[in-house]
Structure formats: C-alpha cells, structure tokens
Amino acid sequence: MRKRILDMFRRDVVLTVSLVLAALSCLIAPPSPAYVGYIDFNTLIVLFCLMLLVEGLREENFLQYIAAKVLSRVGTMRGMAATLIFLCFFSSMFITNDVSLITFVPLGVMMLRMASLRRKLCYTVTLMTIAANLGSMFTPIGNPQNLYLFALSGLSLPEFLLLTGPYAAGAALLLGVCVLFGYRHRRLSIRMGETAPLRRGNIAFYLVLFLLCVLTVAGFLPHPALLAVVGILLLWRNRGLFVRIDYSLILTFVFFFIFVGNLKQLDALQTWIGGAMAGRDRLIGVLVSQVISNVPAAMLLSGYSSDLRELIVGVNVGGLGTLIASMASLISYKQVAGQYPSLRKRYLILFTLLNLGFLVLLYLI
16 A cells, blocks of 8 residues: 555656645644645545546446447548547546546557558647647536636536636637648548447446536535445445545645645735736636646635636636646657657647647637
8 A cells, every 4th residue: 555655656746746835835834623624625525426437437448439439430531530539529528638538549549550640640649638628628527627616616507618618619619620621531441349348237327426426516416415425336336446546636636725725824925926816817827837737726826816717717728838737638648658759759849839829829719
C-alpha cells in the first residue's frame, strides 16, 4: 500500500504540487477542525461516484464497443477523422475529457496506422484532444472544474447549459471546418475486428446509477443519498471498482481545498487578488490555466471571483493553449510520444498552434 501511494505521487505532478502547497499553507492557519469546512464534500461525492461508474462501463468495454460500431460504418478518410474527433467531443460531455482521451486516442492511433495515415496522426490526435477538452465544457459533469464551479455558482442546469452552449457550438463548428479542409474524401477500406458481446444487464445497471449522478447534479437527489445508493450497490455488484479507480484526482481536490481555504485567511492577499480579478475573471482564468492547468486554476480563483460565470468560461477555454493548460492533454501527448518518439517535436508545435488558434477564436465569442 505504501509503495502504491508513493508511486501515485511520483506519477502525478499536480497531486504532488497540491500536497506541497497544502502543507505550506498550514503555516498560515495551523491544522484544526476548521479544515473540514474548507472541503466541498458534495463535489467530491459526485466525482467519486462518476469515477466508479465510468470505470465500470470501461470494464464492460461499452465505450469501445460503441466506437467500433460507429467506425465500422465510415468508408472515407474524412469520415473516419470526423468520427474519431466527434466521439471525443460528445463523449467527454458525460464521461469527462480524461476518460474520453484514454479510451479513444489509442483507438484513433490504431485506426490511422491501419489506414496508413501516419502523416495525419499529429493533426488528428491534436483535434481529438481539443474536442475532448471543449466538449467537456458543455455539461457540469464534463470535467472536474465544471463539477466544482457548478456547485459553487448556484446556477441551475439550464442556466449552465445556456452559458456554455455557445462555446460548445462554436467549438463544434471550428472542428468541422478543420475536418473539412484537413482531410480528403478518399475511400478507405478498414476491417474492424469482431467485438465481444456486451453484458447488457451490467451496462444497464451502471447507466441507471449514472443517471442518478446526473439527477444529483441537477438538484433532484441529495448527495448523501447518491453516495449511499452507489456505494452499497457497487459493493454488492462489483467491489473491485473501488480498488481500480485513480484516487489522485480526489486527493488533489482535497489538498487544493485546504490550500485555498488557508489562503483566504490572509485578508491582504484576498484584497489584492480580488482587485486584480475585478472585471477580468475570464482573462485571469485563461492566463492562470496556462501555467498551473485549469482544475487548480478554478479552485484557486473561485474564492476571489466576483463573477463565477466568467470564471467558468475562462478556465474551460483556458484548457486550450499550452500542453499543461488541461492535464487531460498530457494523455494524448504520452500516447504519441510513447509510440512515435520521432513525432514529439512535430506534435508539440502543431498542438500549440492549433490550440492557440482555437483559444483566440473562442475567447472572442
């Protein structure tokens, strides 16, 4: 267990940094029962339940099955690229950008290799990454920063969707343009392997519990009830999921809650940051995300924001830009760098240029 915990910190730079910042912030306010008040348990409950259920669906090969079925119906280079990119875009709205990229980028790399389209690999994977990051912007459960800021903002579900909808629509339009002009309408002949039959009962079980998560986010079900129902039923049906999920994201949230809570005890700092953000929540959200990524940026800036609607837009659009602006982007980079080391430089250049282009255009909406 100790080795596993140490390995988790070695693998996850953001987790390690959040722990260090939380520890240093204890110099401002020594540990006390007040720390419990810093933590948004409702956000952690929904995040924990979603992680369990998405892992359950992955274990059933549900996402891979859907992708294979859709891809088997396309017969052109442009159709295959559009399918891969928009699979990431739409799936990330519900299973988060991280899971979307973990699931579909390896599939995309495999498909491009089978079609002898290595020259399009960097371009396609970059667009898949942008699609996942921007598709996840649309819903409160699409990414961790939305889950947190939605709960904090007091927005209703329709209000949130109306806020992020224009950006999601703009992103879809830009992605469509990139597909239209980036790929030829050339015929492809790719045979997909046989997919294993689905265990429909298990999938229906996970989807029903997933719906309960959505109802909780929408305010129809209390968070403790969600935790109790999901926890008890999964302990009965598949307790192995509790071991297989990655707890680093939950720990990162806890450490940042402590860090931000302690910073708020410094009145002078709170006044300074609040003044710097006045009327510039979106811009500051974008800029800070480029340096520390958008999840920590959302948690750090939320306590000083005078307009959480603008901050929601800022940290989501701010997931574009640098490679670390959204930590999910590192998933794609590792896939390309691991299988094609010679393409690392080309990928980074193309990734940065396309991300900055999308960032500027969407920021101006």
